[in-house]
Amino acid sequence: MITPLPSLDRTSPTFAAGLDALFLTQIPTMCTEINSTALDVAADADAADLSAEQASAFALAAEQAKADAANSVVAAQAVSGASKWAAGTYAEGVVVWSPINGQNYRRRAPGGSSPTDPANDATGGGARWFPLLLLQALPVLSINADATAAPNVHYAMDPPAAAGVPYTLFFPPSPQVGDLVQVSHFTGLFTCVLDPNGALLEGQMGITIRIDTVRASGIWKFTATYGWVKQ
Numbered sequence: 001m002i003t004p005l006p007s008l009d010r011t012s013p014t015f016a017a018g019l020d021a022l023f024l025t026q027i028p029t030m031c032t033e034i035n036s037t038a039l040d041v042a043a044d045a046d047a048a049d050l051s052a053e054q055a056s057a058f059a060l061a062a063e064q065a066k067a068d069a070a071n072s073v074v075a076a077q078a079v080s081g082a083s084k085w086a087a088g089t090y091a092e093g094v095v096v097w098s099p100i101n102g103q104n105y106r107r108r109a110p111g112g113s114s115p116t117d118p119a120n121d122a123t124g125g126g127a128r129w130f131p132l133l134l135l136q137a138l139p140v141l142s143i144n145a146d147a148t149a150a151p152n153v154h155y156a157m158d159p160p161a162a163a164g165v166p167y168t169l170f171f172p173p174s175p176q177v178g179d180l181v182q183v184s185h186f187t188g189l190f191t192c193v194l195d196p197n198g199a200l201l202e203g204q205m206g207i208t209i210r211i212d213t214v215r216a217s218g219i220w221k222f223t224a225t226y227g228w229v230k231q
Contacts, residue, residue, distance in 0.1 A: 087115050095132065101178040105129035119178040120224050131178060131221075138182050143169065148197070151179035151222075157187050157211075166191035168208075173197050175222040180231075185216040194220075200227025 082104050085096040092111040097104050098119040105118035108130055114121070118129035138154040144161045148170045160167055166189050171181055183194060194209040201207050203226040219231045 085114070085118055089113050096129075098178065101176045103178050104132040106132055119176075138180065143167075146170070148173065149181045151175060151181065154182035154184065157183065157185050157192060159186070159188050160192075164189070166193065168193040168195050170195045170197040171199065171220070171228055172222075175199060175228075177222060177224050179222040180219055181228075182219045183211075183217065185211045185213070187211075188214070190214075196228050202226060202229060 082095040082097045085098055085105070090096070090107045090111060092107055092109045094107045094111075095104055096107075096118060098117055100117050100119040103119065106129065107114070108128055112128075114128055116128070118131075121128050138152055140154045140156055142156045142158050144158045144167070146167045146169075147155070149155060149172050151172045155169055157167075157169065166187070169183065169192075171194070172179060185192065190210075190212040192211045194211065196208070199222070201209070220228045221231050223229050
């Protein structure tokens with residue numbers, strides 16, 4: 001705030017003294033106030049510029065979020081509108097569902113013929129289809145004792161109900177090609193077991209997996225050739 005200068009009466013006997021006071025004290029004070037006001041105005045201008053930049057950044061972020069949401073809608077529509085697979089030719093990116101297991105698969109580049117059901121054609125270097133279920137969150141179920149897994153569930157292996165006693169998670173007894181089982185290990189032990197329940201495990205029969213790593217996690221998929229394979 002700038003303090004107004006007093007008015008002086010030229011006819012007053014105190015005019016000279018008032019003029020001296022004006023130049024010696026009041027004008028220097030006024031200059032200081034003007035400089036301070038100028039600095040405040042400059043700071044307000046800088047703040048306004050910063051606010052404008054932030055508003056622009058927020059607008060860009062909003063546009064990006066809008067675009068991401070639109071892409072998600074398109075992707076959801078593509079999956080929800082998936083048609084039943086049949087042998088034929090498919091363009092890159094087309095989504096179909098498998099008659100074998102009902103899961104969705106997206107056609108890999110560059111597209112082309114598809115003589116094999118995607119459930120049996122979604123692993124290995126020459127796979128024609130990508131399993132979309134791998135991109136979706138599986139429901140989580142906590143266990144703390146021996147249990148038999150259901151397909152397409154994420155099992156959190158918690159500390160055992162009987163302290164210090166290891167337990168076993170058995171994979172689904174009648175798995176279908178493409179079934180998934182996800183496991184996260186929180187038992188605090190190094191002796192709990194994953195059992196394929198009579199199926200092949202990584203192409204071998206009669207073996208199990210002993211979990212000897214704290215907080216180990218993994219997804220196993222059932223394949224026609226190798227049984228349960230870690231993804």
